[in-house]
Amino acid sequence: MRRQRRNSRETLTEQLRRAELLHKKVSLWALDEHRIGLHPTLRPLWAPIGEPLLAFIDTTYKWSYLHAFVCPETGESHYWLIPEVTLPTYGKVLDEFARNVNAGAEHHVLLVEDNARFHGGAPPEGIEIVRLPPYSPELQPVERLWQLADETIVNKCFKSLEELLQVISK
Structure with a gap:
C-alpha cells in the first residue's frame, strides 16, 4: 500500500513535463x-x-507580512505588503499575481508553496499549486530572500509600523 502512494504522487519534474505538453x-x-x-x-x-x-x-507587537513570488529560472520577483495572512487576503494576492504574470489558458504557472493553514481555496485559472512537504524550508527558494529584505531594517528601531513599511517598500 505504501508503494502505491509513492507511485501515485507526481514529482515536480513530472508535473512540469505534463504541463509543458498541455x-x-x-x-x-x-x-x-x-x-x-x-x-x-x-x-x-x-x-x-x-x-x-x-x-x-x-x-x-505590530507587524505586516511580505509576500514574495519568485521565478527561480529567471530571477523575476513580485512582492506584496499585506497587513494580515488570512484565506481571503491570500486569495486576493494570488489573483493579483495571476494577473501580473498573465496566467491563464496560454500561460500555465506551477506555484510551489508551503503548507501554511491559510493557503487554500481554489487557485485562479492558469495556476497549479505544488505543496512542499511539512517542515522543509530548505526546499523553498524564497527563504533565501528574507535576509535581503531584512537588510534595510536590521539593527534599527522604528517609531511606527508605517515608518517601517515605508523603508521596506523601497
Missing part, C-alpha cells in the same frame, strides 16, 4: 510569506573595545 508556456514560481514588525531584527556589529553597544527595542 500548454504553450509554462513557468515555475515559488511563494512564501515573511513577517516584518516593530520588534527589531538584530545582527552583530563591530564596536570599539570597552564601549558597550545599546539596542533600543520596542516590544510592541
Whole structure:
C-alpha cells in the first residue's frame, strides 16, 4: 500500500513535463510569506573595545507580512505588503499575481508553496499549486530572500509600523 502512494504522487519534474505538453508556456514560481514588525531584527556589529553597544527595542507587537513570488529560472520577483495572512487576503494576492504574470489558458504557472493553514481555496485559472512537504524550508527558494529584505531594517528601531513599511517598500 505504501508503494502505491509513492507511485501515485507526481514529482515536480513530472508535473512540469505534463504541463509543458498541455500548454504553450509554462513557468515555475515559488511563494512564501515573511513577517516584518516593530520588534527589531538584530545582527552583530563591530564596536570599539570597552564601549558597550545599546539596542533600543520596542516590544510592541505590530507587524505586516511580505509576500514574495519568485521565478527561480529567471530571477523575476513580485512582492506584496499585506497587513494580515488570512484565506481571503491570500486569495486576493494570488489573483493579483495571476494577473501580473498573465496566467491563464496560454500561460500555465506551477506555484510551489508551503503548507501554511491559510493557503487554500481554489487557485485562479492558469495556476497549479505544488505543496512542499511539512517542515522543509530548505526546499523553498524564497527563504533565501528574507535576509535581503531584512537588510534595510536590521539593527534599527522604528517609531511606527508605517515608518517601517515605508523603508521596506523601497
